[in-house]
Amino acid sequence: MRVWALLLMAGLGVPGPLVAQSGATSAAGQVQLHQQRAHQLLSEKKPELAAKEFAAVLAADPNNLDAEGNLGVLLYFQKDYAGAEPHLRAAIEQQPSLTKIRALLGMCERRLGKTDAARTDLEAVVGDLEDASIRMEVGLQLIEIDSASQDLARAATVVETLRQKAPTDPRVLYAAYRIYTDLAGEALLGLSVAAPEAGQMYQAMAHELVRQRDMNGAITDFRKALAADPHLPGIHYELAEALHASPDLKLRGEAEEQYRLAVAANPADEKAVTRLGDTALDKGDLDGAAERYQQALKLAPHDADALIGMARVSTEKNDPEAALPLLERVVAADASNVQAHYRLSVVYRKLKRPEDAKRELAEYQKYKDLKEKLRKIYKDLRLEEGVAEPDKEGR
Structure with missing residues (x-):
């Protein structure tokens, strides 16, 4: 009252x-x-x-x-x-x-x-209410009304209105989780009825397996999707990502070719270009890696993976001064980027700034632990839903 x-x-x-x-x-x-x-x-x-x-x-x-x-x-x-x-x-x-x-x-x-x-x-009125507490109460009631009537698209619109005003409110984030999960399930069911053998169906099934960390199963379905429709947008990159994450070294070795096919199909795919930079860097080809990262950054100047990759190249070339601003840009845009904090700690050590290195290492550990906790929560949720965890080999 x-x-x-x-x-x-x-x-x-x-x-x-x-x-x-x-x-x-x-x-x-x-x-x-x-x-x-x-x-x-x-x-x-x-x-x-x-x-x-x-x-x-x-x-x-x-x-x-x-x-x-x-x-x-x-x-x-x-x-x-x-x-x-x-x-x-x-x-x-x-x-x-x-x-x-x-x-x-x-x-x-x-x-x-x-x-x-x-x-x-x-x-x-939900979009016009200035008082945050009243807007939240109205928005959550609207979401309940729309969810009860199975009008998920309408509920999603309200969720977005609330997220714009309160992006970190747990009530809004939970509502978003529930609505988007239900929308995904609804879309997957519709796809399975409308086109059970379509490439998009196999692609969707593969995404679900990736969420369950069953990479080998996901690879199988990505290959089926590719066989059903070789021109599916992004299919080579998605298959490459699953191959790269596989515990099977032979499968992992096939990722580079799929990244190359992804770039051939779409030269503006900065994610695939960045991954080719990572591959070159892993092989010790610093100049080749730098060329790929620069290409990716021309396509997407704020791409975190490309910035981190370019910083790694500079660090490997013993030029930490060049690496520092690249990593600082990543952290400024996303303070939870675990890899950026770790790389920053390395750069600060090379620059003889031990206190800064210690701080970044602490940030790295904090966000790493948080992500591990979230991964465990998700794993427990999947088990409660009756989804079997893959074994050590990813099956």
Whole structure:
């Protein structure tokens, strides 16, 4: 009650009680008196008594916007939803710009089982509410309404609205997780019905196996996808990534050729170009690696993997001064980049900056542990869902 009541009373945007003027009629004077008493009782935190005064105002002046809005608010928080609804609606009809009142009307309608009306009113204001707590409450209620009706696309739109305003709020992130997971499942089911033998079906199955860390199974499905449609966008890069992550050394050795095929199919694929740089670097070809990383950075100047790769080349060439700004750019854009923190610790050691090296090593360990924890949580979730973990060889 406290957050809503205080904000709504102050934010109705309608005139408060008027000061009595000479010549005022007796009826108008009574309206002013009841209105003054109502606001005084609100300031004294006596909402039940204030509600009676606002009702008296409306009895004498049925179009009094201040009384309509405030009485609707007070009745809502007394859980008299049927009584609150007509007052909230009357206030909106008089002044449609009252976004907080309309938000409360939508929540009132939901309590009364008027789902369609509730959705209409909540959708109308969720993007315009400035108060963070009210916007969050309205948005989460909208998501619940849309999810219950299986309108996942609509729910996803609300999630994005909330994420723009509160990107780290756990309630928003959880809602995003649930909605996007359900959307993915819905899309996969639709794909399996519409085109069970299509390359995209095998590609989707491979992605699920990658999520389960079953790389050998994923490779099998990526190959089936490639056989079904050799022109699938990104298929060579995705197959290469699975091959590169395989515990089987023979399969891992096939990754480079797939990266080359990915670049041949799409010369603007900076990810595949970067991976070719990594391959050259692993072979000790520093100049070849630098050429690939520079090519990738021309395509995507902020690509973290290419920046880290170029920093590795500079470090290997004993030029830590050149590596430092590249890694600092990565960390500035993404403080959780584990590899960048580790490489920074190496660079700082070479630059004789032990305290900075120690700090970066601590950051590396912190984010590494966090990612391991998240990986374990995901593993446990998959096991709870009945998904078998792959064995040590990835099967």
